[in-house]
Amino acid sequence: MKKLFILAIIIGIFCIGLSVSGWAQPIKIGAVINLTGPASSWGQYHAKGHQDYIKYVNEVKGGIGGRKIELTIVDHAYKVPEAVKYVKKFCEEKMDMIATWDAGSGIQVKPIIQEYKIPTINYSTYQGILKPPIAYMYLPFGSYVLDSQAVLEYIKTIHKGKDAPKVGLLTYNNVYGKSIHEPSKEYAAKNNINIVSIEEFPPATVDLSTEVLRLKSKGAEYVFMQILPAAIVTAMKAFDRNNYNVPLFGTWTTTDPDFFKLGKGLIRDRLAMQFCGVLPQDKTPGIKLLEDLWKKYKSVDKFETSYWEGVVVAMIEERSAHRASGLYGKINAENINKAMETFKDEDFGGLIPNTTYTKTDHEGSFKGRIVQIHEDMTYSPITNFFSPGKEKVQVLKVLGK
Numbered sequence: 001m002k003k004l005f006i007l008a009i010i011i012g013i014f015c016i017g018l019s020v021s022g023w024a025q026p027i028k029i030g031a032v033i034n035l036t037g038p039a040s041s042w043g044q045y046h047a048k049g050h051q052d053y054i055k056y057v058n059e060v061k062g063g064i065g066g067r068k069i070e071l072t073i074v075d076h077a078y079k080v081p082e083a084v085k086y087v088k089k090f091c092e093e094k095m096d097m098i099a100t101w102d103a104g105s106g107i108q109v110k111p112i113i114q115e116y117k118i119p120t121i122n123y124s125t126y127q128g129i130l131k132p133p134i135a136y137m138y139l140p141f142g143s144y145v146l147d148s149q150a151v152l153e154y155i156k157t158i159h160k161g162k163d164a165p166k167v168g169l170l171t172y173n174n175v176y177g178k179s180i181h182e183p184s185k186e187y188a189a190k191n192n193i194n195i196v197s198i199e200e201f202p203p204a205t206v207d208l209s210t211e212v213l214r215l216k217s218k219g220a221e222y223v224f225m226q227i228l229p230a231a232i233v234t235a236m237k238a239f240d241r242n243n244y245n246v247p248l249f250g251t252w253t254t255t256d257p258d259f260f261k262l263g264k265g266l267i268r269d270r271l272a273m274q275f276c277g278v279l280p281q282d283k284t285p286g287i288k289l290l291e292d293l294w295k296k297y298k299s300v301d302k303f304e305t306s307y308w309e310g311v312v313v314a315m316i317e318e319r320s321a322h323r324a325s326g327l328y329g330k331i332n333a334e335n336i337n338k339a340m341e342t343f344k345d346e347d348f349g350g351l352i353p354n355t356t357y358t359k360t361d362h363e364g365s366f367k368g369r370i371v372q373i374h375e376d377m378t379y380s381p382i383t384n385f386f387s388p389g390k391e392k393v394q395v396l397k398v399l400g401k
Contacts, residue, residue: 026070027063027321027331029054030090031099033123037078038203039228042256042306043101046123047073048299049310050099056293057318064318065325080104084112091116096333097317099123103175110137119320119337121313125252126179130362136337138362140312141352144226146366147251147274148183149388152193154272154370155222155249158398164194168220170211170235172227173200180226180251187388196220203231212238224249229259236266247399249273249370255305260377267375272382272399276353276368277308279379284350302377308351315348316340316355353385367391372399 031050034043054071063069072090076082083105090098091112097119100106103126110129113120113136120137122129127143152167159165169184171177181198188195197218199211212235215223223246225232232254239245247270254273278286280303287303290311294300300307323339324331340362345354353365370383382397 024067026068027097028093028095029069029071029097029099029317030086030093030095031071031073031101032076032083032086032090032105033073033099033101034078035073035075037076039078039230039256041258042229042253043078045257045300045304045306046101046310046313049293049307049312050314051310052293052297052299052307053311053314053318055297057314064321065331067331069318069321076101076105078102080108084108087120088112091118094333096331096336097121097320099313099317103128103179106137107175113137116333117337118333119340121316123309123313124176126175127183127363128175128179134360134362138316138340138357139364140309140316141276141355141364142366142368143363144179144251145183146276146368146388148180148224149187150274150368150370150386150393151224151249151251152184152187152191153386153388153393154383154395155224155247156191156193157393157395159221164192166194166196166219166221168196168215168218168223169198170208170215170223170225170227171198171200172203172231174203177226180224184224203228205231206234208235208238209241211235212242212244216242216244220246222247222249225254226251229254229256230262232271233259233262233266236263236271240266245270247272249399252276252305252368255373257304257306257377260375264375267373269372270400271373272370273373274368275305275371275379276365276385277305277312278349278351279303279371279381281380282350286349286351289349289351304377312348312351315351319343319346319348370399372397 033047054069058068074086087109099121101123103124106122106129125139125143127145250273252275320336320340321331324335328335340357343357353367355364367387369385371379372382384394386393
C-alpha cells in the first residue's frame with residue numbers, strides 16, 4: 001500500500017511537471033515529508049492535502065501570475081540525515097519555497113535554509129525552530145507552546161476543589177516529546193497548576209505500565225501527552241490495565257488515520273487535544289474547499305486532520321507567491337519571504353485562525369481550542385477559540401462527563 005502511495009506521489013509530480021510545459025518558468029516548491037517511516041500514514045495524508053491543493057491552483061485557478069506551481073515531494077522516512085540531504089538538494093536547485101516535516105529535521109536544516117535564503121514552512125510546530133535567528137523559517141500556526149498553555153488553561157478552568165490541579169506529563173524522550181516540558185512548567189507555575197510528574201520514554205517502548213503507574217502514584221488527576229498516535233494507544237491500554245481513569249490530553253498531533261483503527265474501544269470519552277483548525281460542523285468557506293478537493297481528487301472521502309494541514313501549508317505557499325507578485329512584480333524566494341512578513345490577519349477561509357507574520361514573529365497565530373476526539377474519527381469542540389492568558393476560555397463540555 002505504501003509503495004502504491006509513493007508511486008502515486010511520483011506520478012503526481014510528473015503530471016504537475018508536464019502541466020507547466022508551454023508556460024512561463026514554474027514556481028518551484030519542494031517538500032520533504034515522511035511517507036514510509038514511523039507515523040507515515042500521518043505524512044502520507046499531509047502529502048495528499050499538499051498535492052491536491054497545488055493541483056487545484058494549477059488546474060482550477062490557472063496558476064499564479066501566469067505561472068504554474070511545480071511541486072516535488074520526497075520521502076525522508078522520518079530520518080533527519082535524509083531530510084538534510086534533500087533540503088540541501090532543493091536549495092541547490094533554487095526552489096522558491098520548501099516545506100519540512102518534523103521537529104528534528106526543522107532544527108537541523110535551519111542553517112542551510114538561512115544560508116540559501118529560501119522561505120520554509122515546517123509541518124511540525126515545534127517552537128525551537130523559531131529560536132532566533134528566525135529568518136526564512138515559518139510555522140503554519142501556533143506552536144507547542146500554544147498547545148501546552150491551552151490544555152493547562154482548560155484543566156485549570158474545569159478543575160474542582162480547593163487544591164491546585166495535579167497534572168502529569170507523558171512524553172517521548174526526544175525533541176518532539178520534550179517540546180511541551182518547559183512551556184507546561186512555566187505556565188503551570190504562573191497559574192497555580194501542579195506538575196506532579198514528567199514521565200519520558202523512548203519512542204520504541206511497547207509497554208507503558210511503569211510510566212503510567214508512576215503517574216498514578218504521584219496522584220496526577222490529568223495527563224498531558226506529547227507522543228505519536230500509536231504510543232497513545234499503548235498508553236491507553238496501560239491506563240486500563242492499571243485501573244487508572246483520568247482525562248487524557250494531547251497536542252493536535254494526537255491523531256492520524258491509523259489511530260482510530262488501533263484505538264477502537266480505547267478512546268471512549270476520555271481523550272481531547274488542542275486543535276486550532278476548522279471542523280466540519282463549523283461550516284466555514286474552508287470546509288467547503290476541503291469538500292471540493294476530496295470530491296475532485298478523491299484522495300480522502302471525509303475530514304482528516306493531516307490532510308487539512310497539508311492543504312493549509314499549500315494555501316500559505318500560494319498566498320505568499322501571490323503577494324510577492326503583487327508587491328514586487330516578481331516571484332522568487334527572496335520576494336516570497338518579504339511578502340510573507342507582510343501577512344496581517346490573513347483569512348484562509350477559517351481553516352486556521354487568522355495569520356500574521358512579521359520580521360520578528362513567524363509563528364502565524366496563537367489561538368486554539370480544545371476538541372474531544374471520538375472513536376468514529378470525528379471531533380467536537382469543548383471550548384471556544386481563545387488565546388491562553390489573554391482571553392477567557394468558555395467551557396462547552398467537561399471531558400469525561
